[in-house]
Amino acid sequence: MAEASGYDLLLKGGRVMCPASGIDGVRDVAVKGGKVAAVEEAILPSAAREVIDVTGKLVLPGLIDTHGHVYQYVTGRFGLDPDMVGVRSGVTTVVDQGGPSCMTLPGFRKFIAEPAKTNVLCFLSAYLVGGLEGHFYPNLYSPDGVDIEATTRSALANKDIVRGIKGHAEIGGFARWGIKVMEMAAEISRRADLPLYVHFGQLWGLPESGKNGEDADTILERVIPLLKEGDVLAHPFTRHPGGFVNAKGELHHVLQAAIDRGLKVDVGHGSHFSYRLAKMALAAGVVPHTLGADMHGYNTQVPENPAPAGTPEEHHDDENHPFKGQARFSLTQAMSSMMTLGLPLDYVVKMVTTHPAKMLGMEDSLGSLAVGRAADVSVLNDVRGRFVLRDNEDHRVLAERLLQPAFCLRNGERFDADSPILPQAIAA
Incomplete structure (x- = not known):
C-alpha cells in the first residue's frame, strides 16, 4: 500500500492525448486529491493506492x-x-x-x-x-x-x-x-x-x-x-x-x-x-x-x-x-x-x-490534463473493425474505427460508462 504521500489513483499505460499540453503518446496519469498530480512516461504502481490498467485505451482531458x-x-x-x-x-x-x-x-x-x-x-x-x-x-x-x-x-x-x-x-x-x-x-x-x-x-x-x-x-x-x-x-x-x-x-x-x-x-x-x-x-x-x-x-x-x-x-x-x-x-x-x-x-x-x-472562456480550468488541474479525464476504447453508422436521413456509412467510452473521472471520482442511451456497435 502506498504511503500517505502517494497517489490516490494511477491510470497506467494508455495513449494520453492532451492537445493543451502537447502530449500524444503512452503515458501514466496520477491523481491525488481530485487533481492531476503527474503525467509521466512511467510511474511506479506502488506509488498509488489504486492502479487501473488502461493499455490500448485513449486517455483524454474530460x-x-x-x-x-x-x-x-x-x-x-x-x-x-x-x-x-x-x-x-x-x-x-x-x-x-x-x-x-x-x-x-x-x-x-x-x-x-x-x-x-x-x-x-x-x-x-x-x-x-x-x-x-x-x-x-x-x-x-x-x-x-x-x-x-x-x-x-x-x-x-x-x-x-x-x-x-x-x-x-x-x-x-x-x-x-x-x-x-x-x-x-x-x-x-x-x-x-x-x-x-x-x-x-x-x-x-x-x-x-x-x-x-x-x-x-x-x-x-x-x-x-x-x-x-x-x-x-x-x-x-x-x-x-x-x-x-x-x-x-x-x-x-x-x-x-x-x-x-x-x-x-x-x-x-x-x-x-x-x-x-x-x-x-x-x-x-x-x-x-x-x-x-x-x-x-x-x-x-x-x-x-x-x-x-x-x-x-x-x-x-x-x-x-x-x-x-x-x-x-x-x-x-x-x-x-x-x-x-x-x-x-x-x-x-x-x-x-x-x-x-x-x-466557454474556461481554458484555465477545462480541456487539459496539466498538473494541478481538476482530474477530469475521459478514457475511451478505440475499437477497430467494420461498423455501420447512420444519420437522420437513414444514410449509412462504414466506419473502421469506433470510439466508445470506458469510464471517466470527474474531480478524481470514477464513473463507469453505463448510460442506457449509449449506442451499441453494429458490425458490418
Whole structure:
C-alpha cells in the first residue's frame, strides 16, 4: 500500500492525448486529491493506492459536450438526466443549450447543476420561457417573449454557469416575426460579453398562413452580419431548410468569410446531421470547431421513459414530432462520425477538449490534463473493425474505427460508462 504521500489513483499505460499540453503518446496519469498530480512516461504502481490498467485505451482531458438538453422535466420531453448524458456516457462537462432562461435559471442551478455529478453549464436562452417544447407553442418565442435587460442581468450575475446565450435563426420564427428576435438575442450577447450560439435549420415549423414572404435560403446571409467574433453557427450539416446548404444544394457563399472573421462552427449532431451534407461542407473547407451531441428526449430512446405525469395527451406521440432521429447516439459516437468523414483523431480530440474550453472562456480550468488541474479525464476504447453508422436521413456509412467510452473521472471520482442511451456497435 502506498504511503500517505502517494497517489490516490494511477491510470497506467494508455495513449494520453492532451492537445493543451502537447502530449500524444503512452503515458501514466496520477491523481491525488481530485487533481492531476503527474503525467509521466512511467510511474511506479506502488506509488498509488489504486492502479487501473488502461493499455490500448485513449486517455483524454474530460470530454466537453457543447450541446446538451438536460433541464429535466422543466423542458418537457427535451430534458434528459444530466449524468446519463454526462459522466455515465464518459463526458465530464455538458453545456445545456437554451434550456434555462433568466426566469428559470435559479431552478436549473439548484435542481440540475448543483446535484449533478457532471459539470453542468449552460447557454442562457434569449427567450423568457427558455427551452420549452417550442414546436408545440411557437408563439412563446416571439419578440414579446424576449426581455433584453432581464436576460442580460441574469447572464452577468451568473457567469459561473452561464457561458453564453442561445438564439434561433430558423424559418418558423422568421416567417412569423422576421429577424427581430435574432437582433434581440445578438444585443443580449453583446451586452453580456458572451458568445451567441445560433441554431440554424427548421425547428418550429411554419405558421398556417405560409412563409409570409420569407425565404429560408436568405436567413444565414441576414443573420451573420449581426454576429461578432467568437459567436457560434450551429448545425452545419443539417438537412433541414435554412442550414448551411441552400435549396439548390450549394454551400452558402458567406460562410468562409464568416469563419475568417472569427465565427465558429459547432456540429450540433442530434436531429440535424447528414453525412451527405457533411461531406459537401467539408469538401468546401467548412470544418467545424467544436462538437456537441445534441441529445434530447425526442431523438434519444430512453428506456422506460414515458411522458411525465400531467403531460398533454397530444405530446405523447413520439412518431409525429419534427425532431425524430437516431434512437441512440453519444458524443463519442459523434466523434466516430467525424473520423469517418476524414477528420484526423487529433483534431477531433481538440473539438471536444481545447476548442470548447476556449469557446466557454474556461481554458484555465477545462480541456487539459496539466498538473494541478481538476482530474477530469475521459478514457475511451478505440475499437477497430467494420461498423455501420447512420444519420437522420437513414444514410449509412462504414466506419473502421469506433470510439466508445470506458469510464471517466470527474474531480478524481470514477464513473463507469453505463448510460442506457449509449449506442451499441453494429458490425458490418
